[in-house]
Amino acid sequence: MSDLSAVKAALKSQVIETPSWGYGNSGTRFKVFTQQGVPRDPFEKLDDAAQVHAATGVAPVVSLHIPWDRVDDFAGLSRYAKDLGLRLGGINANVFQDDAYRLGSVANPDPGVRRRAIDHLLECVDIMDATGSRDLKLWFADGTNYPGQDDIVARQDRLSHALSEVYERLGDDQRILLEYKLFEPSFYTTDVPDWGTSYAHCLTLGDKAQVVVDTGHHAPGTNIEFIVAFLLRQGKLGGFDFNSRFYADDDLMVGAADPFQLFRILHEVAKNDGFAPRTGVAFMLDQCHNIEAKIPAVIRSVMNVQEATAKALLVETDVLREAQNSGDVLTANSVLMDAYNADVRPLLAEVRQEQGLDPDPVAAYRASGWQQRIVKERVGGVQAGWGA
Numbered sequence: 208m209s210d211l212s213a214v215k216a217a218l219k220s221q222v223i224e225t226p227s228w229g230y231g232n233s234g235t236r237f238k239v240f241t242q243q244g245v246p247r248d249p250f251e252k253l254d255d256a257a258q259v260h261a262a263t264g265v266a267p268v269v270s271l272h273i274p275w276d277r278v279d280d281f282a283g284l285s286r287y288a289k290d291l292g293l294r295l296g297g298i299n300a301n302v303f304q305d306d307a308y309r310l311g312s313v314a315n316p317d318p319g320v321r322r323r324a325i326d327h328l329l330e331c332v333d334i335m336d337a338t339g340s341r342d343l344k345l346w347f348a349d350g351t352n353y354p355g356q357d358d359i360v361a362r363q364d365r366l367s368h369a370l371s372e373v374y375e376r377l378g379d380d381q382r383i384l385l386e387y388k389l390f391e392p393s394f395y396t397t398d399v400p401d402w403g404t405s406y407a408h409c410l411t412l413g414d415k416a417q418v419v420v421d422t423g424h425h426a427p428g429t430n431i432e433f434i435v436a437f438l439l440r441q442g443k444l445g446g447f448d449f450n451s452r453f454y455a456d457d458d459l460m461v462g463a464a465d466p467f468q469l470f471r472i473l474h475e476v477a478k479n480d481g482f483a484p485r486t487g488v489a490f491m492l493d494q495c496h497n498i499e500a501k502i503p504a505v506i507r508s509v510m511n512v513q514e515a516t517a518k519a520l521l522v523e524t525d526v527l528r529e530a531q532n533s534g535d536v537l538t539a540n541s542v543l544m545d546a547y548n549a550d551v552r553p554l555l556a557e558v559r560q561e562q563g564l565d566p567d568p569v570a571a572y573r574a575s576g577w578q579q580r581i582v583k584e585r586v587g588g589v590q591a592g593w594g595a
């Protein structure tokens with residue numbers, strides 16, 4: 208796409224989903240550094256998410272994590288979001304924190320533990336009914352630490368059985384997004400370690416099951432854009448969990464470690480029509496802001512996705528195709544590099560001004576006084592955090 212008005216229209220209609228847990232305290236297993244003004248409940252998380260949307264105009268959806276965001280009345284939480292100009296997005300199930308899950312959840316050798324895990328997943332679909340959410344995001348920490356610990360195929364059978372039961376419970380407009388992760392917390396086998404395993408399970412399940420690509424969940428050097436292109440071709444790319452990493456699953460701000468990789472991924476999305484709402488690709492963030500201020504970090508992350516998107520949309524696709532078809536390797540590569548090297552910040556500033564927004568979202572947030580207000584008002588109570 209190179210028509211500027213079409214690029215601007217695409218940028219204005221982009222939707223980036225932010226994670227509720229990104230607004231809470233987080234850290235590593237060594238230390239969680241608390242910050243002042245952090246939300247104490249899901250309502251306050253939504254209040255913060257509304258600030259991100261106010262500053263960027265493209266972040267109206269918030270993913271929830273259950274039980275971290277459990278409330279008595281999910282329909283009420285959904286109404287609260289609506290009043291803020293937001294809506295509730297993917298429901299992230301959590302079958303990794305209970306003591307019962309030491310040997311896994313849906314693939315645990317104990318049928319009682321498997322039942323408990325499946326019941327939680329079914330409960331998440333009930334919550335989706337109340338919130339109007341489309342996506343049930345499933346990530347399983349299941350796996351083994353030692354060779355011989357459990358039967359790899361038996362674990363796949365148990366996983367498959369659980370997925371089928373949950374799939375049957377989905378409504379017509381709901382879907383399962385099955386996330387994969389190479390390792391951690393399991394260090395020998397992981398039951399859904401890669402896109403191929405996720406894809407195979409999703410194929411067996413049917414059209415309402417798709418793969419979610421968390422950019423931090425691969426071995427170093429993995430060509431993530433190939434995976435993205437392949438899944439889009441198959442109609443099986445459900446969405447992204449964006450973040451960036453230097454070493455493993457670092458959960459740093461998307462685009463911070465390798466903006467070129469983010470561009471290459473979004474180029475495949477653009478080229479294969481993945482930005483069109485009908486393809487249903489969810490552009491979610493899944494990050495933790497351990498040492499940086501959280502709300503401006505989420506704003507920065509949204510901007511990083513916007514910048515990579517703008518560059519991807521600026522690729523001269525006709526010239527690229529011609530160069531590819533004629534075997535002109537250098538021209539093809541330089542078409543891509545020209546788009547990547549373009550400074551799209553003035554374009555995005557213009558787009559924001561046309562939407563009635565401040566051209567500099569981080570500055571707008573800083574000037575809003577919100578940070579000072581939450582530091583003053585959110586005193587007492589228990590701060591929300593990853594895992595709590």
Ligand code: PSV
Nearest residue numbers: 299346386388421448456493
């Ligand atoms: C697992 O590492 C993961 O990426 C899953 O998406 C979880 O739900 C999320 O992180 C929690 O931070």
Ligand code: MN
Nearest residue numbers: 386421448493
């Ligand atoms: Mn994730």
